[in-house]
Amino acid sequence: MSVVSEDVEHDEDITSDETDAERQARLDTEVVLDRTSQRFVDELVAKLLVIVDEVSGHPLRPYQRPFAARLIESLIIDDGATITALFSRQSGKSETVANCVAACMIMLPRLAKIFPDLLGKFKEGLWVGAFAPVEEQADNLYGRIVSRLTSEHALEIMADPEIDETVQGKGRSITLKRSGSLVRKQTCHPRATIEGRTYHLILIDECQGADAKMVNKSIGPMGASTNATMVFTGTPTYEKGVFYNQIQINRRTATRRGARQNHFDADWKEVSKWSDYYRKFVKKELLRIGEDSDEFKLSYRLIWLLDKGMFTTGERMDELGDPSMQVVPAYHSSPIVIGIDPARKQDSTIVTAVWVRWEQPDEYGYFEHRILNWLDLAGMDWEAQYFRIVEFVQNYNVMAIAVDEGGVGDVVISRLKVLLPHIDIVPLSSQRPEQSKRWKHLMELMDRGHISWPAHAYTRRLKSYKRFRQQMEDLEKKFEGPYVLAEAPRAADAHDDYADSLALACVLTKDYTMPEIEQSNSPFH
Numbered sequence: 001m002s003v004v005s006e007d008v009e010h011d012e013d014i015t016s017d018e019t020d021a022e023r024q025a026r027l028d029t030e031v032v033l034d035r036t037s038q039r040f041v042d043e044l045v046a047k048l049l050v051i052v053d054e055v056s057g058h059p060l061r062p063y064q065r066p067f068a069a070r071l072i073e074s075l076i077i078d079d080g081a082t083i084t085a086l087f088s089r090q091s092g093k094s095e096t097v098a099n100c101v102a103a104c105m106i107m108l109p110r111l112a113k114i115f116p117d118l119l120g121k122f123k124e125g126l127w128v129g130a131f132a133p134v135e136e137q138a139d140n141l142y143g144r145i146v147s148r149l150t151s152e153h154a155l156e157i158m159a160d161p162e163i164d165e166t167v168q169g170k171g172r173s174i175t176l177k178r179s180g181s182l183v184r185k186q187t188c189h190p191r192a193t194i195e196g197r198t199y200h201l202i203l204i205d206e207c208q209g210a211d212a213k214m215v216n217k218s219i220g221p222m223g224a225s226t227n228a229t230m231v232f233t234g235t236p237t238y239e240k241g242v243f244y245n246q247i248q249i250n251r252r253t254a255t256r257r258g259a260r261q262n263h264f265d266a267d268w269k270e271v272s273k274w275s276d277y278y279r280k281f282v283k284k285e286l287l288r289i290g291e292d293s294d295e296f297k298l299s300y301r302l303i304w305l306l307d308k309g310m311f312t313t314g315e316r317m318d319e320l321g322d323p324s325m326q327v328v329p330a331y332h333s334s335p336i337v338i339g340i341d342p343a344r345k346q347d348s349t350i351v352t353a354v355w356v357r358w359e360q361p362d363e364y365g366y367f368e369h370r371i372l373n374w375l376d377l378a379g380m381d382w383e384a385q386y387f388r389i390v391e392f393v394q395n396y397n398v399m400a401i402a403v404d405e406g407g408v409g410d411v412v413i414s415r416l417k418v419l420l421p422h423i424d425i426v427p428l429s430s431q432r433p434e435q436s437k438r439w440k441h442l443m444e445l446m447d448r449g450h451i452s453w454p455a456h457a458y459t460r461r462l463k464s465y466k467r468f469r470q471q472m473e474d475l476e477k478k479f480e481g482p483y484v485l486a487e488a489p490r491a492a493d494a495h496d497d498y499a500d501s502l503a504l505a506c507v508l509t510k511d512y513t514m515p516e517i518e519q520s521n522s523p524f525h
Contacts, residue, residue, distance in 0.1 A: 029079075029080065030079075031077050031078070031079040032258075033077065041073060041076055041077055044076060044111075045069050045072050045073050045076065046069075048072050048103060048104070048107060049065070049068060049069060049072070051103040051106070051107055051157070052068060052072075052099045052100055052102075052103040053099075054103075054153060054157060055099060055102050055103045055106070055148055055151070055153055055154045055157065056095075056099040056102075056148065056151075056153070057151065057152075057153045060096065060099070061092065061271075061274045061275075062274065063087075063091075063266040063270050063271065063273075063274070064092055064093075064095075064096045064266075066261070066264060067083070067085050067093075067096055067264040068096050068099070068100050070083055070260070070261060070262065070264070071083060071097070071100050071229070071231060072100060072104060073260075074229040075104060075108065075122075075126075075200070075201065075229055076118065076119065077118075078121070078227055079227075079229075079260070080223070080227040080228060080229060081229055081230075081260070081262050082229075082230040082231075082232065082246055082249075082250070082262065083229065083230070083231045083232070083250075083262050083263075083264075084207075084231075084232045084233075084243065084246050084247045084250050084262065084263045084264070085097075085231070085232070085233045085234075085263075085264045085265070086234065086235065086236070086247060086263070086264070086265040086266075086302055087233070087235070087264075087265065087266045087271075088235065088266065088267050088268045088271055088282075088299065088300045088301075088302060089235060089299040089300060090278070091266055091268075091271040091278070092271075093233045093234075094140060094141050094144055094205055094233065095144060097141065097144075097203055097205070097231060097233060098141065098144035098145045098147070098148050099148060101128055101145050101148075101183065101201065101203070102145055102148035102149050102154060104126055104201075105125070105126045105128065105149065105176055105179070105181035105182075105183065106149075106154070106157065106158060106163065106165060106176065106179070106181070108122040108126045108181075109122050109123060109124070109125050109126065109176075109179035109180065109181055110162075110163065110179065121200065121226060122200065124180045125175075125176065125179045125180025125181035125182060126179075126181045126200050126201065127181070127182055127184075127198060127199045127200050127201070127226075128145075128181075128182065128183040128184070128199060128200070128201045128202075128203065129183075129184055129186055129197060129199040129201070129202045129203065129219070129222060130142045130145065130183055130184065130185050130186070130203045130205070131186050131187065131188045131202065131203060131204045131205070131210075131219060132187065132188065132204065132205045132206050132210075133187070133188055133189060133206055133209040133210050133211070134187060134189060134209075135187050135189075137205060137206045137209075138185045138186065138187050138205070139185065140205065141185075141203060141205040142172075142183065142185035145174075145183050146174050146183075149167050149174065149176075150167055155167075158176075164178060165177065165178050165179060166178070169182075172184060172185045172186075173185065184197065184199075188204060188210050188211060188214045188215060188218075188219055189211070189214070190211040190213070190214050192214070194214075194218055194219070197222050198222060198223075198225055198226060199222050199223055199226065199228050200223070200226045200228050200229070201228060201229050201230075201231070202219060202220075202222060202223050202228050202229070202230045202231070203230075203231050203233075204219070204230070204231070204232050204233070205233050205234070206233070206234050206235075207232040207233060207234040207241075207242065207243035208234040208235060208236065208237040208241060208243045208244070209234075209237070209241075210232075210241065210242055210243065211242075212241055212242040212245075215242045216242065232246055235298060235299060235302070236297075236298050236302055236303060236304040236305070237298065237304070237305075238298075238304075238305045238306070239306070240304075240306060244304060247263055248470075248474060248489075248494075249493070250262040250263035251263055251470055252470055252474075252493040252494065253493065254466070255463060255466045255467050255470060257463070265302055267300065267301055267302045268282045268300035268301065282300055285299075285300070286300075301315075303315050309476055309477055309478075310473075310475070310476060310477065311439075311443070311472070311475035311476065311477045311486045311499070312446060312472055312473065312475065313473070314473050316446065317469060317472060317473060318455075319449075320446065320449065320451060320452050320453065321452065321453055321454075321455025322370070322452045322453065322454060322455055322456075323455045323456060323457070324456065325370070325452070325453075325454040325455065325456055325459070326454050326456040326458060326459050327372065327373045327374070327454045327459055327462070327464075327465075328353075328355075328372040328373055328454075329373060329395060330395040330396065331353075331355065331372055331395070331396050331397065332396065332397040333397070334355070334356075334358065334397065335356075335358070335397050335398070335399035336353055336354060336355050336356065336372065336396050336397060336398055336399065337354050337356060337398070337399055337400050337401070337402070337505045337506075337508045337509060338351060338352065338353050338354070338393065338396070338398055338400075338401045338402070338505055339351070339352045339354070339401075339402045339403075339500075339501040339502060339503065339504030339505030339506070339508075340352075340389070340401060340402070340403045340404070340412065340416075340501060340504065341404050341497045341498075341500040341501040341504060342403065342404060342407060342408050342409050342412045343377070343378075343385075343408075343497075344407045344408075348376055348377060348378035348379075348495070348497050349376075349377040349378075349380075349385055349389075349497070350374065350375070350376055350377070350497040350498050350500070350501040351374065351375035351377070351389055351392055351393075351501065352371060352373075352374055352375075352498070352501040352502050352504075352505050353371070353372040353373045353374075353375075353392075353396055353398075353505075354369050354370065354371055354372065354502070354505040354506060355369070355370045355371075355372050356368070356369055356509055357369075362448070362450070366444065366445065366448055366450050367450065367509050368450050368451075368452075369445060369450060369451040369452070369506055369509065370451070370452050370453065371451075371452070371453035371454065371502065372396070372454075373392075374464040374465075374468060374498065374501075375388065375389070375392045375464075376463070376464050376467065377389075382408070382411075382412075386412075386415050386416070386419060387419075389416070390416075390419050390420060393420060393423070398420075398423050399423075399424065399508075400423065400424040400425075400426050400508050401416065401420070401423055401424070401425050401426065402426045402428050402504040402505055402507065402508050403416065403425060403426070403427055403428065403504070404428055404430055404500060404504060405427040405428060405429060405430065406429075406430030407430075409427065409430075410427075413425055413427050426508060428504055428507070432480060432483045432485065433483065435483070435485055436482075436483035436484050436485060437507060437510075438503040438504060438506070438507035439477075439484050439485060439486045439503055440484050441503070441506060441507050441510050442499075442502065442503045442506050442507075443484070445506060451506065453468070467495075467498060468498040471488065471494075471495055471496055471497065471498045471499050472498065472499055474488055474489055474494050474495075474496075475487070475488065475496055475499050476488070476489055486499065486503075
């Protein structure tokens with residue numbers, strides 16, 4: 001099975017935002033296969049998954065299978081990926097890893113003789129490091145791998161004359177005698193001295209508790225000479241760390257065209273579809289400790305309980321998204337507002353169209369807002385952007401367009417006033433007081449539930465939706481004196497263009513008086 005994400009939109013790739021050095025590094029490390037090669041790899045992965053099921057004695061569940069396939073694929077194509085799996089407690093994340101590792105330790109060294117160009121680095125065995133923050137946690141993952149390798153099913157496979165393998169060793173490491181494959185248990189505790197080993201596959205279980213410096217300085221380099229694949233598994237916690245940061249990197253990377261999926265998650269609802277015992281137990285826990293308790297959110301709902309510095313949360317984004325609504329490519333029944341965040345050097349120009357229920361403000365004067373559509377102009381030169389913006393705007397009955405006048409905003413405003421003389425083009429300052437005003441207004445709308453966006457199943461596959469969702473979840477809240485600001489984290493591929501564009505559009509409704517409109521039925525249901 002292929003784990004390359006599909007594009008639904010034919011939009012520009014986010015990689016156009018990279019610096020020259022970043023782009024070159026990506027090109028040097030990215031593995032791109034032609035269709036024939038990808039088909040061969042997919043078939044090989046599928047056959048190895050059969051061995052995984054044979055070794056374990058029971059088939060992988062549907063939510064485990066894509067994660068297992070990607071782990072095996074990374075080893076085969078040698079892309080050195082860092083894969084993350086955020087699964088609810090006792091859902092089988094460590095079991096999935098253990099089953100895959102056991103099967104690959106047996107089979108990859110033998111396949112290396114058949115496909116030396118593809119798998120030659122495993123000719124002397126697959127070397128695996130099993131890490132966890134403390135010894136007891138490392139014991140859990142390592143023990144599962146050993147249990148798999150010494151199970152009746154695995155011993156039966158290894159007894160085949162064509163394999164003829166035996167398991168030896170005890171204590172902190174175990175080896176397959178003929179192939180040279182090994183797995184070693186180690187801790188990633190900050191005070192541990194662990195440098196000096198070399199691995200093809202690095203596993204970090206309960207990674208939410210791992211020390212970032214230990215992972216990046218001591219464990220990561222253990223895979224330098226082999227271009228090792230790394231696998232981080234765990235559950236949410238109260239703080240950001242190496243696990244959270246890598247998940248965000250993988251989610252952002254997944255928004256690129258043709259990118260391979262490196263993050264996988266499964267909450268208790270997904271797991272419950274495939275296990276009645278699990279469903280019954282978790283529902284009892286839900287009643288015992290409460291659905292909104294910290295413990296239930298962390299263990300089963302996969303909600304990170306971070307500090308107050310985040311602008312919003314994934315849970316709130318789920319609540320505000322309308323699963324019955326798709327993007328609306330054209331709408332003329334009532335006046336709408338638009339926000340434009342012009343591109344800077346590392347960003348994209350984003351245009352957000354927002355419908356407003358003008359006739360029904362609440363008792364405090366706040367209107368209901370709905371995002372109709374996004375226009376992402378990443379990688380396009382400015383002359384072409386102007387005409388794409390005009391083409392987009394003509395699909396709507398637009399009352400006003402807010403444009404951030406910072407950077408090249410002044411030039412954009414001047415051109416749009418010429419190209420769209422019948423529409424009010426509103427320049428908005430990038431100074432802190434004005435920024436604070438629009439971010440506070442957007443926060444109020446979100447807190448009151450007065451803003452929504454398309455979240456239909458089809459819409460969720462769009463690159464524009466994925467980027468909007470990721471940027472909103474990445475957005476960090478900053479307090480500077482009396483001002484509340486929001487910005488993207490200082491990390492690779494982190495941007496705030498979609499959030500800026502939305503805030504610009506929505507703040508127009510704070511100051512504008514209600515226009516005269518004709519009442520009509522809602523077009524969204």
